[in-house]
Amino acid sequence: MDRGTIGAIRITPLAFADPPLLNAAGVHEPHVLRALVEIDVADGRGGTVTGLGECAGHAWQLDWLTLIAPRLLGTSVFDVHRLADRVDACLTGADVDTAPDAAWRRWSDRSPEASLGIAPIPAPAFDRRRVHAPLEVACHDAAGRLLGVRVVDLLGGARRESVEYAGYLFYKLAGHPDADGAVTPDAWGEALDAEGIVAQAEALVAAHGFASLKLKGGVFAPEVEVATIHALRRRFPAMPLRLDPNAAWSVPTAVAAAAQLLGVVEYLEDPVAGLEPMAEVARATGIPLATNMCVVLTEHLAPALRLGSVSIVLGDHHYWGVLRGTLALDTACHALGFGLSMHSNSHLGVSLAAMTHVCAASHVDHAADTHYPWNAADDIVAPGTLALVDGAVRLPDGPGLGVELDRAVVERLHRAYLDLGREHRQDERYAEALGVTSVTGPLPRW
Numbered sequence: 001m002d003r004g005t006i007g008a009i010r011i012t013p014l015a016f017a018d019p020p021l022l023n024a025a026g027v028h029e030p031h032v033l034r035a036l037v038e039i040d041v042a043d044g045r046g047g048t049v050t051g052l053g054e055c056a057g058h059a060w061q062l063d064w065l066t067l068i069a070p071r072l073l074g075t076s077v078f079d080v081h082r083l084a085d086r087v088d089a090c091l092t093g094a095d096v097d098t099a100p101d102a103a104w105r106r107w108s109d110r111s112p113e114a115s116l117g118i119a120p121i122p123a124p125a126f127d128r129r130r131v132h133a134p135l136e137v138a139c140h141d142a143a144g145r146l147l148g149v150r151v152v153d154l155l156g157g158a159r160r161e162s163v164e165y166a167g168y169l170f171y172k173l174a175g176h177p178d179a180d181g182a183v184t185p186d187a188w189g190e191a192l193d194a195e196g197i198v199a200q201a202e203a204l205v206a207a208h209g210f211a212s213l214k215l216k217g218g219v220f221a222p223e224v225e226v227a228t229i230h231a232l233r234r235r236f237p238a239m240p241l242r243l244d245p246n247a248a249w250s251v252p253t254a255v256a257a258a259a260q261l262l263g264v265v266e267y268l269e270d271p272v273a274g275l276e277p278m279a280e281v282a283r284a285t286g287i288p289l290a291t292n293m294c295v296v297l298t299e300h301l302a303p304a305l306r307l308g309s310v311s312i313v314l315g316d317h318h319y320w321g322v323l324r325g326t327l328a329l330d331t332a333c334h335a336l337g338f339g340l341s342m343h344s345n346s347h348l349g350v351s352l353a354a355m356t357h358v359c360a361a362s363h364v365d366h367a368a369d370t371h372y373p374w375n376a377a378d379d380i381v382a383p384g385t386l387a388l389v390d391g392a393v394r395l396p397d398g399p400g401l402g403v404e405l406d407r408a409v410v411e412r413l414h415r416a417y418l419d420l421g422r423e424h425r426q427d428e429r430y431a432e433a434l435g436v437t438s439v440t441g442p443l444p445r446w
């Protein structure tokens with residue numbers, strides 16, 4: 001087979017441990033569902049190299065990947081446009097059996113929850129990109145390994161050798177209850193007030209040297225969260241701080257809270273939902289606003305600019321058109337005068353490596369979000385190549401993403417997935433089961 005030809009694609013669902021972190025949608029469950037994508041590629045000398053990708057492990061996303069994988073065999077990892085077109089053809093219905101009894105339709109019937117977040121045909125662009133992401137990352141990894149160059153060099157070269165990340169603070173419960181409802185506090189302990197969050201920040205800064213901090217809000221009344229930010233400011237006088245209530249506030253609430261945060265936070269992220277309401281808050285307060293909720297597609301940039309909805313856009317290669325798409329966003333933000341930061345969700349080291357390469361190639365001008373410290377103990381990446389030190393991750397030296405798998409951990413997390421028997425993320429349902437109903441129900445909550 002020619003060098004670069006895709007010979008096999010493996011999709012391995014994983015479940016890894018997660019603490020009971022609170023957000024506007026509920027409480028993180030004991031396990032995060034994730035998927036590892038491995039693409040075996042001919043090296044042109046009779047051998048193969050394997051490229052790695054990682055994405056969320058929702059049932060609909062896994063099933064789409066499974067449906068698409070055979071359609072990509074025989075294409076080349078250097079032919080990323082063709083690969084993207086094939087993914088699109090499948091997800092828009094041009095290359096899939098759309099009959100009412102087509103086999104893929106079993107997914108939507110599997111359980112009532114399966115309809116949550118499912119992308120029906122034609123799948124919206126946002127969901128098409130979420131399916132495409134781990135495939136393109138794995139192709140870049142394989143291409144880099146074949147050529148002996150880093151992914152960042154395939155993306156045009158490194159603008160920096162080290163990428164800064166923000167410490168991601170969460171209000172959290174002491175621990176997950178066991179089968180009898182008994183709670184043994186985890187190593188992080190409880191953080192349900194300003195004091196707990198400051199202690200959590202001290203621990204994260206001591207462990208990883210973070211020089212920026214982000215607080216996940218939308219959990220308590222805005223005055224409590226504003227007071228928490230002020231407590232962080234007193235403890236870390238020079239640290240850039242941000243608060244993200246995930247649209248849990250109404251416009252008047254956000255305007256009042258922003259008055260207390262102006263000059264204290266580097267930005268306020270998604271206090272309200274939608275481009276127009278965000279613009280209202282920005283106009284009324286002058287506070288820098290950031291988003292990973294109201295600007296998630298290229299076509300949102302023009303109205304965001306016209307309305308003045310945000311100053312900073314959060315990219316994320318898992319849905320912004322993968323690595324090349326994230327760099328296109330970077331180019332647009334740079335030209336239009338938006339700042340660029342990066343969104344994250346619970347993830348492992350393959351995604352951290354991909355994020356580090358794409359950030360290194362970009363003009364990102366705010367420390368990127370990462371959930372990594374919360375989940376690093378279960379990382380599938382073998383130790384030694386990725387480390388969060390001095391608030392940053394250095395680009396690994398090796399070709400491609402520069403990381404290798406720890407097969408024993410992959411196997412353990414795959415078994416955990418099979419044992420779990422869960423197919424969706426259900427923060428709200430878990431919060432209800434725990435009786436933490438203050439974080440359930442429709443938004444805005446304040």
Ligand SMILES: O=C([O-])C(=O)C[C@H](O)[C@@H](O)C(=O)[O-]
Binds near residue numbers: 021023292
């Ligand atoms: O910036 C954000 O909106 C996020 O990080 C979204 C995540 O789902 C976060 O809220 C979480 O992990 O609970």
Ligand SMILES: [Mg+2]
Binds near residue numbers: 244291292293
């Ligand atoms: Mg956000």
